[in-house]
Amino acid sequence: MKEINTLPDDPQLLKQIISQLQARNNYLEEQFRLAQQKRFGASSESHPAQADLFNEAETLVEKELEQDVATIEYQRKKPTRQPLPKDLPRERVVHDIDNKQCDCCGGELHKMGEDVSEKLKFIPAQVKVIEHVRPKYSCRQCEKTQTQVRIVQAPVPASPIPKGIATASLLSQIITSKYQYGLPLYRQESLFKQYGIALGRRTMADWMIRCASLFKPLYDRLHDVLLQQPVLHGDETTVKVVKEDKQTSYMWLYCSGTDSPAPESHIRNIALFDYQNSRAGRCPVDFLQGYDGYLQVDGYAGYEQTQATLVGCWAHARRKFKEAADAQAKGKTGKADWALNQIQKLYRVETACKTASTEAHQAARAQQSAQLLTQFKTWLDKSAQTVVPKSKLGEAVHYTLRQWPKLIRYLDDGHLKIDNNRAERAIKPFVIGRKNWLFSFTTSGAESSAILYSVIETARANGLTPFDYMMHCLN
CATH class of the missing domain: 3.30.420 (Nucleotidyltransferase; domain 5)
Structure with missing residues (x-):
C-alpha cells in the first residue's frame, strides 16, 4: 500500500482507506499470531476425538444454531504395569535364607509360599559366521583309468544374495533398521564396526536394491x-x-x-x-x-x-479451522471455535459407533451426523458472506465449502471413515x-x-x- 502523506477531504475515500488499513493490520496480526504458535506452540495436533482437550462451552456466534453441549467427565486412570509375555524364555533365580530354624523356639521353618517378581534382561545382538562346508567326492578307480574325473558335491544352498555373505536374518535386520526404525545405512555401518565387521553402506545399499527385486x-x-x-x-x-x-x-x-x-x-x-x-x-x-x-x-x-x-477428509477441514483459532487474539473465541466444536460432535458419533456393525454405523450417521452437517452447511453459507476471504477463517470456510460434496460422502457407506x-x-x-x-x-x-x-x-x-x-x- 502506498504511503499516505495527506488525508483526503472526501469522507467516503477516507473510510475506504481506513477500512483497507484495518484489514491489512488484522491480516498482519493474524500472521504474527500464527508464527508465534508455530514457533512456541505445541508441535503435535490433538486428535478431534479427544474430548477432554476441547472447551465444551460453545461460543455464542450464531444464536439460531446454538446447541446444548453435554459435560464430559474425564478421570485419569492409574498407570498399571503390563505383564511380560508368557512366551519369553525365563531364568529362575531363587533367593533363599540360610538359617531355617525359628529364632523363638528353634523349630524347623516350613515353606508357606513365595513371592515372585519379574525383571526384564536385555541380551545384546550376537553376530556369528555360518560356514557352509561342501565336501568333494571323486572315484579312485576313475582317477586311475580316466583323464577327466567327475567330482561330486552338494549344490550351493540357495541364498537371497548369491555369492554374497548376507543371510536372510542379516538382510532383514538391515531392512527393518532403516525402513521401520529410520536408522540410516551409515549409522548401521558404524554399528557393525563395533563388532569388527567392515560392512560398507554402498554394499548394504546394493543389498537393499536386490532384496527389493x-x-x-x-x-x-x-x-x-x-x-x-x-x-x-x-x-x-x-x-x-x-x-x-x-x-x-x-x-x-x-x-x-x-x-x-x-x-x-x-x-x-x-x-x-x-x-x-x-x-x-x-x-x-x-x-x-x-x-x-x-x-x-x-x-x-x-x-x-x-x-x-x-x-x-474432515481432519484436513478441521486443521484449517484450528489454524484460524490459533490466529485469534489470545483469550478470545469466535467462529473458528464454533466450527471446531461442531466437528467435535461429528467425531463423537464416530467414537460411539466404533465397535458397531457397518449397518448400525451408517444408521447412526443418518440419525445424528446428517443433522449436524446440515447445521454446519447453513453456518458455512452464512459465514462465507461475512468473513475476509484471505484470512485464515476465510480460507477454512471456503476450503470446506469447496470440499463439501466429498466431506459428506462418508454418510453413504458404513465402511467409509470420517477422515x-x-x-x-x-x-x-x-x-x-x-x-x-x-x-x-x-x-x-x-x-x-x-x-x-x-x-x-x-x-x-x-x-x-x-x-x-x-x-x-x-x-
Whole structure:
C-alpha cells in the first residue's frame, strides 16, 4: 500500500482507506499470531476425538444454531504395569535364607509360599559366521583309468544374495533398521564396526536394491488385491532424489483396511508405496488402473482425474479451522471455535459407533451426523458472506465449502471413515525416516524403498513382526 502523506477531504475515500488499513493490520496480526504458535506452540495436533482437550462451552456466534453441549467427565486412570509375555524364555533365580530354624523356639521353618517378581534382561545382538562346508567326492578307480574325473558335491544352498555373505536374518535386520526404525545405512555401518565387521553402506545399499527385486512379485500381488478392495485411502509426500535434482519427486501411498488386524472385516489391510518423479494426476491414474471404488484423500486436485469416487477428509477441514483459532487474539473465541466444536460432535458419533456393525454405523450417521452437517452447511453459507476471504477463517470456510460434496460422502457407506487418518498414519514412518536418511541417491533406490516400505507397513498392519516376516520370505 502506498504511503499516505495527506488525508483526503472526501469522507467516503477516507473510510475506504481506513477500512483497507484495518484489514491489512488484522491480516498482519493474524500472521504474527500464527508464527508465534508455530514457533512456541505445541508441535503435535490433538486428535478431534479427544474430548477432554476441547472447551465444551460453545461460543455464542450464531444464536439460531446454538446447541446444548453435554459435560464430559474425564478421570485419569492409574498407570498399571503390563505383564511380560508368557512366551519369553525365563531364568529362575531363587533367593533363599540360610538359617531355617525359628529364632523363638528353634523349630524347623516350613515353606508357606513365595513371592515372585519379574525383571526384564536385555541380551545384546550376537553376530556369528555360518560356514557352509561342501565336501568333494571323486572315484579312485576313475582317477586311475580316466583323464577327466567327475567330482561330486552338494549344490550351493540357495541364498537371497548369491555369492554374497548376507543371510536372510542379516538382510532383514538391515531392512527393518532403516525402513521401520529410520536408522540410516551409515549409522548401521558404524554399528557393525563395533563388532569388527567392515560392512560398507554402498554394499548394504546394493543389498537393499536386490532384496527389493525379490519382493517385487509379492508387491505386485498385493497391488492386485488392493485394487479389489471397496475403499482405498491415498496420500503423497515429497522425497529428495539426488539424480532427479531438477524436479521434485514424490512418494505416493495407497492403503486399505485399518492399522491393525480386524478378523471380522473382509477388507484387507494393505499399504503400498509408489515412487514417482511427479505429482501429476497421471500418477494415481496409472497406479489405480481404472479403480472405480471409494478413494479417500485430501483436497489435492490430481485425484480428480481418477475414476474413483472421492471421499473428503474432515481432519484436513478441521486443521484449517484450528489454524484460524490459533490466529485469534489470545483469550478470545469466535467462529473458528464454533466450527471446531461442531466437528467435535461429528467425531463423537464416530467414537460411539466404533465397535458397531457397518449397518448400525451408517444408521447412526443418518440419525445424528446428517443433522449436524446440515447445521454446519447453513453456518458455512452464512459465514462465507461475512468473513475476509484471505484470512485464515476465510480460507477454512471456503476450503470446506469447496470440499463439501466429498466431506459428506462418508454418510453413504458404513465402511467409509470420517477422515483420511489411515493413510496419514501409514505414511508417517516414511516421513520420520526421511528426516534421518534425508534422500535417495538414484531412482532405483527410491523405487526399492517404496517396495520395502510397502512390505513392512503391510506386515505391521496385519499384526506381524516385520523382521520375522521378511526373514521368512527371504528364506
